[in-house]
Amino acid sequence: MSAAPFRLKTGGRIARERPLSFTFDGRRFEGFAGDTLASALLAHGVATVARSFKFHRRRGIYTASSDEPNALVSLGGGGRHEPNARATDTELFDGLAARSQNCWPSVNFDLMAVNGWFAPILKAGFYYKTFMGPTRGAWRVYEHVIRRAAGLGKATLQRDPDTYEHGHLFCDVLVAGAGPAGLAAALAAGRAGARVIVCEQQPRTGGQLLDQPADGPGDDWRRRIMDELAGLATVRIMTRTSVFGAYDGGTFGLIERLFDHVREPPGRQPRQRSWTLRCGHAVIATGATERAIVFANNDRPGIMLASAIGSMINRYAVLPGRAVVLFTNNDSAYDVACDAARAGAAVTLVDVRRQPPAKRSGRCRDAGVAIIAGHGVIAAAGRKSVSGVHIAPVDASDDTRFLACDLLGVSGGWTPAVHLMSHRGARPLYDEGLACFVPGDMSPGQSAAGACAGAFALSACIAQGLAAGREAAGLCGFARTRKPLRTSIEIDDAWEMPIEPYWASPVNGRTKSAPRFVDLQNDVTISDIELAHREGFVSLEHLKRYTTLGMGTDQGKTSNVAALALMAGLRGCAVSDVGTTTFRPPYMPVAIGALAGPRVGPRLQPRRLSPMHDWHRDHGAVYIQAGLWERPWYYPGPGESLEQCYIREARQTRKTVGLTDVSPLGKIDVQGPDAAEFLNRVYINGWKKLAVGKARYGVMLREDGIVADDGTTSRLADEHYFMTTTTANAGAVMARLEFLLQTAWPDLKVHVTSVSDQWAGMAVAGPRSRDLLAGLIRDVDFSAEGLPFMGLAHGSVRAIPVRILRVSYSGELAYELYCPAGFGHELWDRVFGAGADFDLVVYGLEAMGTMRIEKGHVAGPEIDGRTSAGDLGLGRMASTKKPFIGSVLMRRDGLRDASRPALVGIRPVERTQRLSAGAILCEPGRHEGHGIGHVSSITFSPQMGCDIALALVSGGLAREGDIVDAVFSMRDETVAVRIVNPVFFDPGGERLRG
Amino acid sequence: MIRIDCPYCGARDHTEFSYGGDASVPRPDIACEDIKAWSDYVFLRDNPRGAHSEFWHHVNGCREWLIVKRDTATHEVAAVLPARGNMP
Structure with missing residues (x-):
């Protein structure tokens, strides 16, 4: 452990009584509670913390906020590994382990830095130019090398051990940002009686006041306002909470970082919480970001934003240099210069303006600051970190002189954080006087206050905040007034002199070949912007995508305005004519885990389980996901494969009797005097003549005449029907x-009720099903006359009421039994128990599919949203005596074309050959285009002793007997198949009617 | 997140609803056999930027079909009516 040479003896807002120990690249350091990782590293003089994206140049800490472009590090280990964390807003905790990224073997000796030698060719559009056209093949060769060399941190492949939550918040007034404007807004709205939520992304409120010397008038003001807010019951202040997006109807997305500032969350508490907040009105008080000025080698470690130096001194008691140069075009850096000088640094302030602000200059000179007006920094010197600057008069760039320094602060002015306003589509406007984009027309439900609205003086921020808070409360119906507030602040920081737009220093003979970075995170230089301009990428959106400017974790917060001003210069137009790129959420990086919240793994979506689920589980079922349902797929014996198993299940069902779970079928209770008429309209076939106690198979069309769904519906009573639908379409029907x-x-006097979950269903199929059920359900006559095919009966097993439908999907003599869901498991047990005497087999979804294909019944693969009733061989069911849904459009020309693909069966000519679902059918030897149809469902048929399939082929059964090719290109496979009748098994239906 | 003020349940997030398409075109009577009338109803739709009348189903609520007057550009909801009795 080493001493911290750059830590100030006094001041700051750190808890010196709580020392913390942490590591960076394995080296141990000490910091204090209240530090960030960045401030603690700077206290120890750690200059290089990262390597840049493309060129692997040394990079240091640039900001003191979430806008950081450079100082991205990896935190934690194992499943808690987090790449691309910003050292500048990572709160220090005991045991924090951080590592540098994008370097090998180490950040101080990075072999990838050879990329820097190739900088002249690694310019904008490098990939497009190098790897397109004839050299495209080279990309395959070099891709892995390039991907390894360029980039940020790497994500872990391990599971995140932490949990995340979702929550919902409601309030009248949302205040985004708890700086002076936000706190004032919250106070005004809260005092009016509104429910207020204040979100602050930092661990404490105060915003820019925290960058003022501790225990000064800024802190007095903050304490006074916080005390009063604490007394307002309707005001909730959420720190470590970022408003990352503004959405429709007063909705905002929030991330609350509950336990990022400790090693791991205590107990089983969530690490982060994502909130969906809805408010009546939002006051945006998100402040402003200081921006850079571009000059040669402006990326050297030891170069920071001026305000970041102020933060380091006043928040963290760190003075990151001994000899400080500040380079500015506006008044704000003067205050930093005073603070740095008072903290003991030798300070020189270089202002591009010829006329420095009088009062501030006086204060600076009193503190010992040297001021050089009308000059700019042309280049930074130093290799590992900044060792000095070359400055020159703004109008004579070759007339340079050298100032030695170990810290350079830059202030190119301030960029209001207009993101939340722009998320809703409001376009920011360029203010020539302030040289920044300010909010234009506000979106409904939002107002802006403080620095994000272009107010850079504390008194103006507070006044705007109060007004916005009062107005927001009023809009939400809260107009209570109280005694006047004492909200004035004893700090006069209003700018004396206007800012002078100054985006980049000129080059001179000495600096011609040195890079001048606009976007530090993406290594985008002025040359790249000039190149993009020469090549015609002059629109800002094109510039961004061509050069990668403004992408990445910081989204160019410190660089975008300079970039678009430079483009405006190249185009010879005003900055306002270039405009901004589109602002989209999120404002800052958001962990995917927080957005997913608890919905991961088995909680990704609801699981739907049959009432008999436990039985299946206890009897070794292998499940298959069918929509949300977990359905038994097959019940393998020891060592049995899927194919062996379903063949056994299907074969035995046809031989003796099988039992399967059909509970997931959609079930709809239809009641009312007009129920028959209603069914007549929704199904293609007639329903008026269906007698009570009978069931009928029905087909529904969509409005456009395409088949939508099928199922059986039975008539329970005069005005009462029981409809079943396919599992997949239950909700849609x-x-x-x-x-x-x-x-x-x-x-129509009809009421429909979904009863899918209220009824358990099971099918008992096979030649011995009648005998089995007759023994079990004694109060029903199971004879062919007593319960004929498509008949309905009501019986009971002990106290369990059972609805019995004699319908068959398998083609066997079969019954479907329905009972209230709570009795499902017991009824299943009793059928299974009674089945012991009849050699009963339980079968799963795969065997069910086999038997339905053998029987030529259509299912999802055939009812695929493209087929008409005629295509599926169901055309004759359609009534011509009544209108029904789709009855007109099913007759349109396109659906009556005789060449449409229609349902057929196919089997391989060579019986041992296997078929593939999805194969394309082609005329023999003519494998071209889309062929003449496709294979929809395949199975091995125990009855036929070979693979069989259903298919849709142009011309349909008119092609019966023809031999065509089934082509499956994925496996380069062609099988000669014969077109046959789709009903492979028992075409006369003797078995099911028996 | 659009908020829809269901006339039966009150204001709810749009995640409780499912979108049901354009509600501005009158549906032909079930007895209508004119193929053009049905084609126009099923296939021909305007795609306006701005005011729009559309069906939403309160599928995770009261299961009533509603007509929502919504601006497709701003997502602002001007009115929510029960579909019953308010069909075009």
Whole structure:
């Protein structure tokens, strides 16, 4: 552990009584509670903390905020590894372990720095120019080298051990930012009686006041306001909480970092929480970001924003240099110069303006600051870190002189953080006087106050905050007034002299070949912008994408305005004519884990389980995901494969009896005097003549005449029907029926209720199913006359009421049993128990599919949103005596074309050959275009002893007997197949009617 | 996040609803056999930037179909009506 040579003996807002120990690249350091990783590193004089994106140049700490372009580090280890954390807003804690990124073997000796030698060719558009056209193949060769050499931190592949939460917040007034403007707004709105939520991304409130010397008038003001806010019950202040996006209807996205500032969250508490906040009105008080000025080698460690030096001195009691040069075009750096001089540094202030501000100059000179007006920094000197600057008069760049320094602060002016306003589409406007973009027309429900609205003096920030808070509360209906507030502040920091726009220093003979960085994070230089301009990428959106300017974790917060001003200069137009790029959420990087919240792994989506789920689990079912349902796929015996298993299940069902779970089918209870008419309109076939106690298969079309769904519906009573739908379409059919009843046919007296979850369902199929059920359900006559095919009966097993439908999906003599869901497991147990005497087999979804394909029944792969009833061989079901949904448009020409692909069966000519679902059918030897159809469902058929499939082929059954090719290009596979009738098994239906 | 003031349930997030398409075109009567009338109803839609009338289903709420007057550019909701009795 080493002493901290750059830590000031007094001052700051750190807790010196709470020393903390941390490591950077394995080296141990000490800091204090209240430090950031950046301030603690600077206290120890650690200059180089990162290597740059492309050229691997040394980079130091540039800001003291979340806008940091350079100082990105990796934190933590294992599953808690976090890449690209900004050292500048990472709160120090005991045991923090940080590592530098994008360097090898180390940040101080990085072999990848050879990239810097190639800087002349690694310019804008390098990839497009080098790897497109004839040299495109080279990309394959060099991609992994390039991807390794360029970039930021690497994500971990391990599971994040921490948890994240989602929450919802409601308030009248949201205040984004708790600087002087935000606190004033919160106070005014809170005193009016509004429910106020104040969000501050830093660990404490105060904003720019925290950059003022501790225990001065700024702190007095802050304490006074915070005390009063604490007394307002309707005001909630959330620190470490960022408002990252503004969305429709007063909705905002928030990230609350609950336990990023400790090694791991205590107990099982979440690390971060993402909030969806809805408010009546939002006061945006997000402050402003200081921006850079471009000059040669302006990326050297030891060069920082001027305000960051102020932060380091006044917040963290760190003076990161002994000899300080400040380079500015505006008044704000003068205050930093005073603070640095008072802290013991030798300070020279270089102002591009010929006329420095009088009062501030006086204060600076009193503190011992040397002021050089009308000059600019042309270049920084020094290799590992800055050792001096070459300055020159603004109008004579070759007339340089050298100032030695070990710290250079730069202030190119201030950029209001207009992001949250712009997320809602409001375009910021360029203010020539302030040389920055300020909010233009506000979006409804928002107002702006303070520095983000272009107010750079404390008194103006406070006045704007008070007015905005009062107005926001008023808009939400809170107009209570109280005694006048004592909110004035005893600090006069209003600018005396206007800012002088100054974006980049000129080059001179000495600095011609040195890079001048506009965007530090992406290594974008002025030359890149000039190149983009020469090549025609003059629109800012094109400039951004061509050069990568303004991308990455900082989104160019400290660099964008300079870049677009430089482009305006090249184009010879005003900055306002260039405009800004589009601002999109999030404002700052947001962890994907926080957005996912608890919805990860098994909680990604709801699981739907059948009432018999536990039985399946206990009997070794392998599950398959079907939509949200977990359905038994097959029940393997020891060592049995899927194919062996489903063949056994299907074969035994056809031989004796099988039992399967059909609970996931959609079930809809249809009641009312007009129920028959309603069914007549939604199904293509007729329903008026269906007797009570009978079931019927029905097909529904979409409005455009394409098949939507199929299922059986049975008539329980005169005005009471029980509809089943496919599992996949259960929700959509229900919503459609509700739509039709509520909007198209409100005159029909019908009510529909989804009862999918209320009824368990199971199918008992196979030649011995009748005998099995007759023994189990004694109060029902199971004879062919008593319960014929498509008949319905009501019976009971002990106290369990059972609804019995004699319908068959498998083509066997079969019954579907339905009972209240709570009895499902018990009824299943009893059927299974009774089945022991009948050699019963339980079968899963795969065997069910096999039997339906053998029987030529269509399912999802055939009802694919493109097929008409005619295509599926169901055209004759369509009634011509009544209108129904889709009845008109199913007759449009395109759907009646005889060449449309229609349902057929196919099997390989060579019986041992296997088929592939998704194969394209082609005329023999003519494998071109989309072929003449495709294979939709395949299975091995135990009955046929070979693979069989359903397919849709142009011409349909007119092609019966033809041999065509089934081509599966993915495996370069061609199988000669014969087109056959899709009903492979029991075409006469003797078995199911028996 | 659009907020929809369901006439039956009160203001709710749009995540409780599902979008049901354009509500500005009158539906032909079920007995209408004119293929053009049905084609126009099913396929022909304006795609306005600005005021729009559309169906939303309060699928995770009261399950009523609603007509929402929404600005497609700003997402501002001007009115929410039950579809029952307010069909074009």
